[in-house]
Amino acid sequence: MAELLIGQLLRFEGDPMTEGPDVARHSSRGAVVIEDGRIAAVGEADALRRDWPQAAVTDLGGRLISAGFVDAHVHYPQTQIIASWGKRLIDWLNSYTFPAEMRFADPRHAADVAALYLDLALDHGTTSMCSYATIHPESVDAFFAEAEARGMRAMAGKTCMDRNAPEGLRDTAQAAYDQSKALLQKWHGKGRLSYVITPRFSPTSTPDQLSALGSLWAEYPDCPMQTHLSEQVDEIAWVRELFPEARDYLDTYETFGLLGKNGIYGHAIHLEPREIARLREVGAALAHCPTSNTFIGSGLFDMRGLTVAGLRVGLATDTGGGSSFSMLRTMAAAYEVGQLRRYPLHPAQLWWLATQGAARALGIGHAVGNIAVGMEADLIAVDLHSTPAIAQRAAQAGNFWQALFPTIMMGDDRAIAGVWIGGKAVRAVS
Incomplete structure (x- = not known):
């Protein structure tokens, strides 16, 4: 009826x-x-x-x-460490994120946290999201099973890392490819679910792993791909040390087939002109995470410059580097960042970024938002x-x-x- x-x-x-x-x-x-x-x-x-x-x-x-609301960039395994004190990105990963993610080898723990996260998201009016899981396939299964039980349109992927992470949170290039492909074939397009190919970021993947995931994306180009890009200045310097031959941070993805129109690049605060031009040329999307960017001290996203350049942008909480599950609080932070950039966003723009803008960034704007x-x-x-x-x-x-x-x-x-x-x-x- x-x-x-x-x-x-x-x-x-x-x-x-x-x-x-x-x-x-x-x-x-x-x-x-x-x-x-x-x-x-x-x-x-x-x-x-x-x-x-x-x-x-x-x-x-x-x-x-x-x-x-549609949340364009989430780490559901970080639900229990949200609002942890006093660290920048690399310290945050080592102090909070990696210890929390180690526990997701346990399917019961993964299911419990997935259920907790999704219920908190719904309480805050978020009906769709794109989440990173951990390296454990169980973490992806848990998230999708809980989302499916709630009838949600949700996106997620196994987070792949084969270096610069603790033992127990590293896979290999081959395992990243094989497990990601198996999860993709199991979940992508099942009901309202979408699999997302997910290298965490260049510092935690060897060139071999990035290449393997680029090959997987070439096999399944309709699949989204998510990663992090140019979040903090010291992170960019680290990328330069790890990839001395790369033209810039984006080139560490582009070289290995991880730049495309279904790509969703989180943060993207400190971009070079070439990077902006290439992102626009391929039609990629950016996830703006304002509460995270201020909480971890990353910098101020250039909303005016990047939207004028023609890039798709969606808002995101970045749970748990972001300090709130609420897209309302995320809109407020985006407004405050805009003010600091001398570009105050109108309420209509803020609401759009948290609904249709985020949905378009994720490639689901035809369905929700x-x-x-x-x-x-x-x-x-x-x-x-x-x-x-x-x-x-x-x-x-x-x-x-x-x-x-x-x-x-x-x-x-x-x-x-x-x-x-x-x-x-x-x-x-x-």
Whole structure:
């Protein structure tokens, strides 16, 4: 039976990063019809009530109906070390990340953390994400099994490393290829799941391993590939030492067949002009992780320059280097980084980056991240008065964007009043 959701409504008819905020469409009394897990109709509430008289009605009052958030770059195995104190990237990996990831050889532990992470994501309104696992195939199986049980559109891959990591977290070039291929064949395209070929980053992969994964990507070019790029200055210097023949950091991927239109490159803060040109030329995407970039002291992402250059960008929490599971907090951090770059992002741009922008970066923008007929019904209801502090500020708003912005800047999981996955309510409307 069809369900009719009524409330405020926010959707997009273009890209506000390049076309301006006016491509966002807000209705103060809009509606969405859900049927068979997809969006069957979008419009004004009164009209859709007439057109769908048999639909079950859920009236959300003044809550905002939006596409669910899409997180473009996550490390679900780092769930339990989020917000750990005081380290930069390389120290962070050795002190927190690698010890935590060692435990994922245990399938039970992997399943427990996968379930915990996905439930926290849903609590915060994130309905899709692209996650790194660990080197252990069990960690990929656990994540996909838990995502499948929840009916989620989710992406993940075995993180491959064969050097500069502890024993027990290193595989080999051949094992990376063989295990990644087996997992890809098992999970990619199963239901709403997508496998992602995943070298962690150049410093933890030998040229042989990068080449092996490049060969795998050439065999399965429709598969996404994710990795890290130019996150910190000292990391870039390390890459220069490890790959003295490379023109730049990106060249360490390009040389081995790991640069392409289905590539998703995390962070990308300190890019050279050649790197920007090549990323644009191949149509690659970037994952902007602002809470991580400030928390670990990496630098300030150049949103204006990179979007003007024509690159696809999506927002990401970077759990657990990022300091929050919330895409609302991630939007707030992106705004703050933009201010420091003298490029304050409009609320429409921030919301787009956390929904359709991230979905496009991941190559799933045709399916999720917006409200349009035929798209999968992954939706959230957002309370724009979720705390007293937000409510008193929203009460002074002169327009919708002024009412939405306090939730972006101060909101958290309390603002998520309901979540639908494939048209099914998985978080009851509060």
